[in-house]
Amino acid sequence: MIEVTGVTKTFQVARRSAGFKEALKSFVHREYQEVRALDDISFTIGDGEMVGYIGPNGAGKSSTIKILSGILTPDKGNCLINGRVPWKERVEHVKDIGVVFGQRSQLWWDVPILDSYELIRDIYRVKETEYKKKLSELTELLDLEDILKTPARQLSLGQRMRCEIGASLLHSPKILFLDEPTIGLDAVSKIAVRSFILELNRQHGTTVILTTHDMQDIEALTKRILLIGKGKILLDGNLEEVRDKFSKIRQLTVQYNGMLPLMTEGMRLTTTGAQEQSLAGQGVLTIQVDTEILKVSQAISYLSSQTDIMDISVAGASLDDVVVGLYKQYEI
Numbered sequence: 202m203i204e205v206t207g208v209t210k211t212f213q214v215a216r217r218s219a220g221f222k223e224a225l226k227s228f229v230h231r232e233y234q235e236v237r238a239l240d241d242i243s244f245t246i247g248d249g250e251m252v253g254y255i256g257p258n259g260a261g262k263s264s265t266i267k268i269l270s271g272i273l274t275p276d277k278g279n280c281l282i283n284g285r286v287p288w289k290e291r292v293e294h295v296k297d298i299g300v301v302f303g304q305r306s307q308l309w310w311d312v313p314i315l316d317s318y319e320l321i322r323d324i325y326r327v328k329e330t331e332y333k334k335k336l337s338e339l340t341e342l343l344d345l346e347d348i349l350k351t352p353a354r355q356l357s358l359g360q361r362m363r364c365e366i367g368a369s370l371l372h373s374p375k376i377l378f379l380d381e382p383t384i385g386l387d388a389v390s391k392i393a394v395r396s397f398i399l400e401l402n403r404q405h406g407t408t409v410i411l412t413t414h415d416m417q418d419i420e421a422l423t424k425r426i427l428l429i430g431k432g433k434i435l436l437d438g439n440l441e442e443v444r445d446k447f448s449k450i451r452q453l454t455v456q457y458n459g460m461l462p463l464m465t466e467g468m469r470l471t472t473t474g475a476q477e478q479s480l481a482g483q484g485v486l487t488i489q490v491d492t493e494i495l496k497v498s499q500a501i502s503y504l505s506s507q508t509d510i511m512d513i514s515v516a517g518a519s520l521d522d523v524v525v526g527l528y529k530q531y532e533i
């Protein structure tokens with residue numbers, strides 16, 4: 202169980218204007234500016250839950266993860282994870298958590314992955330029999346067999362990420378913090394990482410807190426989202442409810458034969474390169490309809506008054522649209 206209550210974190214950042222004179226001045230008299238990274242945040246996450254922690258750049262996501270992992274101490278507020286305060290009982294706490302930062306590595310760069318794993322095993326004091334069992338499970342699920350003897354620096358990003366996730370799970374933590382785990386990965390590797398995380402949660406009941414800008418990660422993995430903006434928790438809710446409540450956008454995919462139809466108010470063409478399509482002929486368009494301005498049926502009849510519609514499909518808004526709507530609504 203993760204319980205965060207009224208956590209606030211402020212950083213002092215040195216302020217300096219550009220230019221040599223200013224640099225000299227700031228050397229003698231340093232000015233500081235306060236950045237409030239987290240402002241009285243509270244939430245609770247139950248055992249076995251998978252939660253998406255989303256928000257724009259600089260919102261405070263990484264600061265939260267650092268506090269939850271015990272790397273950072275808040276100025277105010279409290280946090281209890283499985284009954285422990287992370288920054289006060291770090292040694293015991295880290296046995297319960299695994300952390301993957303997509304942009305940083307926990308593997309030793311020049312040594313084979315297996316050697317890094319052995320070192321991690323020593324750090325966490327994992328028993329030999331448990332380690333062997335875990336290693337073979339992770340090797341199979343993450344498809345590591347062919348890369349365990351390769352140094353981290355020789356691996357592709359996707360291969361390295363699978364090894365990073367493996368490294369974070371060698372001590373069988375109950376909670377996994379994932380900070381941008383699919384950043385920079387190709388579509389196949391993203392899917393592999395996502396399905397592994399789903400399986401991990403299903404088999405072991407691991408609690409997962411996922412920080413990402415990739416809404417497909419959120420869609421694939423989580424049912425609940427926490428939205429953070431300017432250091433405050435703005436929304437904590439069920440993903441589907443949020444989608445229904447906040448999005449009035451429908452996506453039409455239209456296959457037409459005839460004139461390229463014109464858009465009207467409430468309709469926005471999203472097909473890339475549509476402008477280059479010939480004015481008459483066959484084509485496929487994707488169009489966003491804002492149902493607050495125009496009903497889907499009105500949009501369809503508007504389109505069919507201009508061209509022959511061969512096929513049409515209507516889908517709900519993508520999660521990216523929902524998130525853009527949320528950021529707009531909360532002015533973050």
Ligand SMILES: Nc1ncnc2c1ncn2[C@@H]1O[C@H](COP(=O)(O)OP(=O)(O)OP(=O)(O)O)[C@@H](O)[C@H]1O
Nearest residue numbers: 212213214236238257258259260261262263264265
């Ligand atoms: N060590 C630090 N020193 C000074 N300021 C910091 C430090 N760490 C974070 N900040 C500031 O705190 C705020 C929140 O940063 P944080 O990294 O938590 O955001 P984030 O939501 O993870 O952003 P991103 O999506 O870009 O990774 C930002 O304004 C950032 O500049």
